[in-house]
Amino acid sequence: MTDRTSGTRMITVGELARVEGEGALMIQLEGERVVDVQLRIFEPPRLFESMLRGRAAAEAPDITSRICGICPVAYQMSACHAIERALGVRCDGALRELRRLLYCGEWIESHVLHMTMLHAPDFLGTPDVMTLSEKHPEQVHAALQMKKTGNAIVSALGGREIHPINVRLGGFYRAPRRDELSCLLPDLEAARDAAEGLLDWCATFEFPDLVRDAEYVALQHPDEYPMNEGRIASTCGLDIDALDWEKHFIEEQVPHSTALHAKIIERGPYICGPQARFALNAERLSPRAQQAAARVGLTPQTAQNPFRSILVRGVEVIYAFDEAIRIIESYQPPPVSAIEAKPQAGRGAAATEAPRGLLYHRYDLDAAANIREAKIVPPTSQNQCSIEDDLRAIAPALAALPHAAARARAEHAIRNYDPCISCATHFLKLTIERT
Numbered sequence: 561m562t563d564r565t566s567g568t569r570m571i572t573v574g575e576l577a578r579v580e581g582e583g584a585l586m587i588q589l590e591g592e593r594v595v596d597v598q599l600r601i602f603e604p605p606r607l608f609e610s611m612l613r614g615r616a617a618a619e620a621p622d623i624t625s626r627i628c629g630i631c632p633v634a635y636q637m638s639a640c641h642a643i644e645r646a647l648g649v650r651c652d653g654a655l656r657e658l659r660r661l662l663y664c665g666e667w668i669e670s671h672v673l674h675m676t677m678l679h680a681p682d683f684l685g686t687p688d689v690m691t692l693s694e695k696h697p698e699q700v701h702a703a704l705q706m707k708k709t710g711n712a713i714v715s716a717l718g719g720r721e722i723h724p725i726n727v728r729l730g731g732f733y734r735a736p737r738r739d740e741l742s743c744l745l746p747d748l749e750a751a752r753d754a755a756e757g758l759l760d761w762c763a764t765f766e767f768p769d770l771v772r773d774a775e776y777v778a779l780q781h782p783d784e785y786p787m788n789e790g791r792i793a794s795t796c797g798l799d800i801d802a803l804d805w806e807k808h809f810i811e812e813q814v815p816h817s818t819a820l821h822a823k824i825i826e827r828g829p830y831i832c833g834p835q836a837r838f839a840l841n842a843e844r845l846s847p848r849a850q851q852a853a854a855r856v857g858l859t860p861q862t863a864q865n866p867f868r869s870i871l872v873r874g875v876e877v878i879y880a881f882d883e884a885i886r887i888i889e890s891y892q893p894p895p896v897s898a899i900e901a902k903p904q905a906g907r908g909a910a911a912t913e914a915p916r917g918l919l920y921h922r923y924d925l926d927a928a929a930n931i932r933e934a935k936i937v938p939p940t941s942q943n944q945c946s947i948e949d950d951l952r953a954i955a956p957a958l959a960a961l962p963h964a965a966a967r968a969r970a971e972h973a974i975r976n977y978d979p980c981i982s983c984a985t986h987f988l989k990l991t992i993e994r995t
Contacts, residue, residue, distance in 0.1 A: 591959075667877070670915035831946045856874075870976075
């Protein structure tokens, strides 16, 4: 809409498709000069941190998993690791491998869902996955089968596909028998082949040019591509223990959003998620995943284009299948399903890699192991500043586009990050003001 009196042009998206939730985006331009970009988040706070105060530490994995129906495993794992650290408990051997397997299941189902049903329509000019399935039925069918295998892993270990109920501090309420996991192998092997095809298909998309000089933050582990464990590292030299997160990162309230914006205290905005993991850990991918990345021309440099994040997710899906198959093939049930911990006062912090990025939890416990204070920082709140920076970078290009094309490109730029809206906040109404 154009105001002929003032010359202001307004582009509005009443409701963003293919993400959950509500919010708004405002871009103000004077000619091609960007005056302001605001990703406006207006949902009320969900108060999970307050809800946890006074609760037994053992309740945290189940409570926090309800923050998100897409990545509940990430919340359970971050809660478990942080509280176990406060209680002096460490899960090794088969229990550690089972947790990693559970995370593989979540990465598979979440990445495939986003790549095919939420993100691919942006590249192919279709409004939704239903239309996409008419034009590309083989790819959509294969994606549904891949997602099903990821769900099967979560169900086998967690007791059900969404909000698992078998995860507890120290391990699991019940560890699976070997045959309960080995029966998944045929489907996993077939789905891994399909994942190669999905990546190759996505590599045929046309990717808008956007490369920013951003700092990438992810876990880094000396021996493996990180999911559950590692130090928090960055491409600008950050290398810290999770307990030191709050010495280096800050969350700020901004006037236009009810969601907090996370920044590195010394340097400002940063990016977490698949791009960051790949930038810091590409050499720790499985040989098959490394070969797949090379085949589609993906390097830590080319992966800096956020529009290519769909390719990084595709590589991570292949890795997750490789890792799941490796764990199941070598699995021997642990002697106990969980390691018991004695209540004690303490502080524990941990970060794990949710599909869409670093997820930080910190808990302070009293002597009875009740939660005195909790802090949870989801990946979407960490990426919000960088999402605004991306929009600021493409705003001049948006100004030159017709209404529908500008709206679509802005939505696409946000979906590059697979924002976990139920974790942080929701999207999107777009307004571009021109004077």
